[in-house]
Amino acid sequence: MELLLARNELNEKPKKVQLDKIKDELAKDKQKIFYFDKDNSHKDMMALVEALEKIGFNIYFREIKYGLADDEYMYEVHAL
Template structure:
């Protein structure tokens, strides 16, 4: 599964990351930011994947502007 990481600027294209690469990065960090272009279903699958592996996962929307479409997803994955 590929997920889109949060954009670094408003006009940038979101970069993608494979689920396996995300799992490898858990050794160095536990908070990830994903773009609003990811579907809710994809993020639920991400949560289920890591919960099945014994991780605790917390997800929330973070607003960065006044418009309803100005948000990103913040995901905490804790061993």
């Protein structure tokens, strides 16, 4: 599964990351907060949550609004 990390600037393209890379980072750190781009589908984000819960992590998932427009948000995934 390939997901898009949150952008640092509004006009740049989001960077891609594989699910295996996320799992590797969590194996090292045991807990981490990830921010994902709004261009990820909600279905893909739920698949990520399920995949991480399956390997024993507690996941807190939410949408973060950073502006007033409907499309100004990102996803936050906090894995413990």
